[in-house]
Amino acid sequence: MNLQPELQTALDQAQQPSIQPAPLHVPQPTPKPSAQTVLALKNLKMSFGAKEVLRGVDLEAGRGEIIGYIGPNGAGKSTTVKIMLGLIEGYSGTVEILGEDIRTSGVSYKRHIGYVPETADLYDNLTPREYLTFVGELYGMSFEDADRKAEALVTLFGIKDVYHSRMTSFSKGMRQKVLLIASILHDPDILFLDEPLSGLDANSVMVVKELLEALAKAGKTIFYSSHIMDVVEKISHRIVLLDGGHIVANGTFEDLKDLNHEGSLEAIFNQLTGFDTQSETARQILQVIRGVNRDE
Numbered sequence: 001m002n003l004q005p006e007l008q009t010a011l012d013q014a015q016q017p018s019i020q021p022a023p024l025h026v027p028q029p030t031p032k033p034s035a036q037t038v039l040a041l042k043n044l045k046m047s048f049g050a051k052e053v054l055r056g057v058d059l060e061a062g063r064g065e066i067i068g069y070i071g072p073n074g075a076g077k078s079t080t081v082k083i084m085l086g087l088i089e090g091y092s093g094t095v096e097i098l099g100e101d102i103r104t105s106g107v108s109y110k111r112h113i114g115y116v117p118e119t120a121d122l123y124d125n126l127t128p129r130e131y132l133t134f135v136g137e138l139y140g141m142s143f144e145d146a147d148r149k150a151e152a153l154v155t156l157f158g159i160k161d162v163y164h165s166r167m168t169s170f171s172k173g174m175r176q177k178v179l180l181i182a183s184i185l186h187d188p189d190i191l192f193l194d195e196p197l198s199g200l201d202a203n204s205v206m207v208v209k210e211l212l213e214a215l216a217k218a219g220k221t222i223f224y225s226s227h228i229m230d231v232v233e234k235i236s237h238r239i240v241l242l243d244g245g246h247i248v249a250n251g252t253f254e255d256l257k258d259l260n261h262e263g264s265l266e267a268i269f270n271q272l273t274g275f276d277t278q279s280e281t282a283r284q285i286l287q288v289i290r291g292v293n294r295d296e
């Protein structure tokens with residue numbers, strides 16, 4: 001093989017046994033969020049009938065920040081995101097996106113947003129090409145632009161061979177990849193992701209995690225909602241915990257760690273939401289199962 005001399009030298013050096021091998025991965029310092037506020041919630045309240053779901057949420061997110069948005073089931077995470085997306089009305093307080101109150105700014109702000117919902121009804125009878133070009137055009141892209149980018153992205157996500165196949169037969173992970181591509185196709189400034197790794201295999205999870213960090217470095221703001229605590233812990237620049245309609249924690253993982261001796265985000269979550277009955281609940285579930293089986 002005809003290698004350039006410097007490259008050959010580098011390869012030779014790499015093959016030399018070394019007493020102290022260089023670390024495989026040098027951790028990069030977490031980028032400091034820019035001061036530019038991209039998103040601001042002020043005293044946000046929302047009720048469904050008599051049920052008060054959000055009781056005064058104040059939150060800001062800056063350019064290039066990844067916010068881990070967590071909370072127990074039914075805490076109101078999706079409700080917050082849907083309000084920001086303009087999908088839910090009837091709230092009080094203000095939501096400012098890119099400096100404008102979404103009540104008065106019209107719908108143009110939506111072009112700057114990408115969204116992966118927790119559960120989505122894909123139009124199964126469409127192919128990824130038909131679906132993604134449709135979504136791209138909704139965001140103001142030309143068909144040709146959307147098609148070119150969509151094809152490049154399905155290739156990178158490993159589903160190029162089904163770009164022209166109906167999605168009826170797609171696995172969960174394949175659908176999730178289409179949803180992820182739909183959310184980033186138009187190069188949004190703000191991404192709302194609700195369990196975005198759902199159904200993805202380990203390789204794809206790694207790609208998406210790297211992608212999120214790269215997007216943040218490129219100045220995108222990412223609102224990441226998930227119940228998978230170890231991922232939230234690793235990827236978030238800031239973690240926001242919603243419980244009982246209020247934000248009960250808002251800080252870096254290091255800030256939150258000071259609150260709990262065990263140190264993991266899972267432990268912090270359990271502590272801050274007042275949950276410590278897991279062993280007892282599991283024991284009782286087992287008892288119920290055994291009782292049911294005995295009765296059969």
Ligand SMILES: Nc1ncnc2c1ncn2[C@@H]1O[C@H](COP(=O)(O)OP(=O)(O)OP(=O)(O)O)[C@@H](O)[C@H]1O
Pocket residue numbers: 048053071072073074075076077078079080118
């Ligand atoms: N359209 C609606 N009508 C009535 N109640 C609703 C509606 N949407 C949400 N809720 C209620 O609001 C509360 C918050 O729901 P939300 O989906 O925002 O929670 P979440 O934090 O996203 O939960 P999960 O972690 O389970 O996804 C729940 O009690 C839910 O039943």
